Amino acid sequence: MATTSIQDKIDTKIAEIALFADSLPAVVTLHDMRTGCICWMSPRGLKDIGVSLKELRALNAEEYYSRFFNEEDAKDYVPKIFGFIQRNNDDEILTFLQQVRFKATKDWNWHMSSVRILMRDDEHKPLLLIVMSFPIDSMHHMTVKASRLLEENNFLRKNFQNFDKLSDREREVLRLLALGKSSIDTASELFISQHTVEAHRKNIRQKLNSNSYYELCQYARAFDLI
Template sequence: MLLKGSFESLVAERVKAIDDIADRLPVIVIISKISDFSVVYMSPRGLKLLEMTLEELQEIKAEYQYRFFNIEDSDDYWPKFRKMLMNNDMDQSVAYLQQVKHANRDDWAWYISSTRIFLKDENGAPYLIITTATAIDDMKHMPLKAERLLRENNFLRNNYQKFSRLGKREKEILKLVALGQSSPEIGDSLHIASATVDAHRKNIKRKLGISSSYDFSEYARAFDLI
């Protein structure tokens, strides 16, 4: 078992090893404490984008997560994080999409990130995690399909509450409208009157705040109805 001073020296040694090569890596590197996800280290490229010094990031501790990241993204990757930490496996990593707020822009920037356990404590429990992040904007080869999926993911997050107000029948009709079916055609396939379909369509438009066939299709794609 390592003594406290020896463990602190090991942490400093491991962090320095990353700092020595960080400028030569094609990614941003962040090392964080698992206990509160506060930053222990961030490579210079990341600090420049946030316009923060490492000391400033360390001072605000876990607050930096709320200041620079879209916390709603964590709903997707946190269960995977938890499983990785419970497995206590240093060979396991979690890959995910993440939205980051740069200091010089108002909109979110998309990143592909990957996280794994970096160092265990004296008792063999996960202590530090290391994350590498690559900006989507830097990936000129990214297919248009992937870019569309990112937009749909953002649309889903912004409109989930409205979509959840729809009933089962309304979701069925939303799907069929998105597929280009008319009210009489939908009525025939669902064995209901065309006037009933029209009433459902009106309610769907009201609940979602939409008006066009394109809007129906956008919701249907984002929520995997088509």
């Protein structure tokens, strides 16, 4: 009886959202936290990704994300969503960038999505999550920034262990190197000898396994040294 009652409440909430969702400048998606699956998506979203609501409901969470979303940036925001759910905060809204693949094209389409808890069970646990996904025009400067952010996040994940080998002093030297400082300038700024700077630079290249100035700058950007 309790399960039916909860489902009735969910169906009522879906009906409420469905009345106006497709008039919004966003795709609305509802996640059933009992199963982790999608329980409803606005018609615009279903049309974009080319599936019926019945087909979408049959997918588990892993199938849903792997089929329609860029795996690389999902590695960044999916753990944040799990953390958001665990914090179980009524007032919190989580916003993130994601790339979605539409049926009509092989290209990724950038969206800015926001999620919040829409409904809870009798024990105050999250029951429904609502996600609103706003498309970002491909000509908009945000798509360039989002692509750059994704690239840096991917670089960070792949190279964290190498970067973690650097000492605090080596990170200072790397920062100044990425800023274009010469070994003489670096020595003066850090109050060390030029010979010591060169030794640090050699160690940095060995630990990061790179002699490329561009890649060393990637480390500095990805790990917020500059």
